[in-house]
Every structure is written in C-alpha cells, then in structure tokens.
Amino acid sequence: MRHAARIFAAEALKQHRRVFGSKLVVFSMLLWPALQLAETYYTVRPVADTAGIATRWPLAADPERLLAFLATGALAYTFFFALVQSAWHFSFERVSGTLELLFLSPANRLAVIVANSAGALVQNVWLFTCFTAAGLLATDVTDVAHPAMYGVVFLALLVPAVAWGAFLNSLLIFSRDSALLYTVLDEPLWFVSGVRLPLFALPGWVRALGAGIPLTGSLVVVRGALLDGQGLLALSGELAALGGLSCLLLAAAAMMLRVGEARAQRTGQLRMF
16 A cells, blocks of 8 residues: 555656646646636527427526536546546657656556556646536535535546546557547547537437446536435446446556556567557
8 A cells, every 4th residue: 555655646746747847737727628618608508598498408498507517517528538638648658768667667557557547637637626616606506415425426536537547548558659549539528428418418329339438427426416416325326337337447457557568578569659
C-alpha cells in the first residue's frame, strides 16, 4: 500500500510539473467546459418550445432543469475526456523513452497507469466540478434522496473514469500513435453516452454501443441521484453494472500490460510503432 501511494504521488507530481504549471492552463480547465456547456444549452434550448415536448421529455420544458441535465452531462464528459487527454500525454512517454525506464523500474505496472489516470483526472476536473456543484446548488434544481448520495455520485464518476483511463493508457504499449483516441473518443464519446441527449431519444444500436462505455452508466447514476431523487436501492442495478464494467476495464488493462511487455521484451521494439 505504501509503495502504491508513492507511485501515485510521483505520477501526480510529474503531471503537475509537466502540464499544469501555467496559470493559463488552470483558467482553461474552467473556460473550455463552460463554453462547451453554453454552446450545448443554446443549441438544445429551442427544443423546449416544440409543441408536445413536455409529454415526451418533461425535463426539457423547464429551462433550469434542462440546464442541470446538460451540466451534469458536461461534468461527466469532462471526467472521461480528461483521461483521453491523459492517454495522449502518456504517449509522449514512448517518444521520450521515459516509458522504457518505467518498465525497467520495480514499480507495479498497473499501479503506474492507474496513478497516471487518477493524477490527471483530479488535476483536470476539480475546477469545473466546483463550478458545476455551485451552479446546481444556486439554481435549486437538485433533488437528492439523502446527503450520502453525493458521495455515491462522486464515486460513480471517479472509479469508472480511472478504470477507463487505465485501459486507454494500457493500449499505448502497443503503439505510440494516440491520434486515434481523439478521433474515436471525442465526438462519438458524448454522442453514444447520452451526454447532451436523453438515451431514449437515441437509436437502439447507439444505445447498445453506449452500454459498453462507463460514461453512460455514470451519467445514469449522476442524473438519477441529483435530479430525480433516486436512492441507493433504486440505483443499485446500475451501480453494480458500473462496478462490474470498471473491474473488467482494469482486468483488461492488466492483461494488455502483460501481453505488451512480453511482446516488447521479445522484439525489443518498445519505442517503435
């Protein structure tokens, strides 16, 4: 446990010095998600004036609740896309040769990539998390069954996001070209997960794709707990599925690391494509 804690501290400090040393970077952590939220709101807002919208999507008929729906989506998306950015930065470890040093060290491989994910996540999302929480409380649109549900919401975002980031990082042992992550996991990520639109409005094949992404389950828990007043019992099924998917992602990451390291040792091509 102490060894893992030292790895977490080292990875967090490394990322902070490398990526978050500028005040402009801290400012962008709020500006970029806030602008994205405003763009989404004013794009979706005209839907509220559609005749009969209240019968199909009652939430859209209330501007404040619609904003809360989109804000929770933007918050969850920020959690998960921060890990896509983290994986992109982790790919630089291969270019610079740092990843080779990590594999020569006695550090646990899985602990390294989980620490990389957790460190990037906390440093990327803390500001927008505070902004969203303050906004939800100020507009008085939250409906929470019990104060403990705030902790459930936090864990439903944190744990799957870290598992997601660890899985993405593990893929980069096979290739240092991370451009594919941005192509596949930017716009498609929010679309199939119901970030900006309710899941019932999406085609069945899109919902099927979204079921394999932890962001979808996290959003169901977050919105159910914060906006619909659902308690732990009502969300137990979704929480169990989310926990199972997180364990599956971590197991896949561990397997990828073992296979990738064995391949690198056999071919001597850790720095090659």
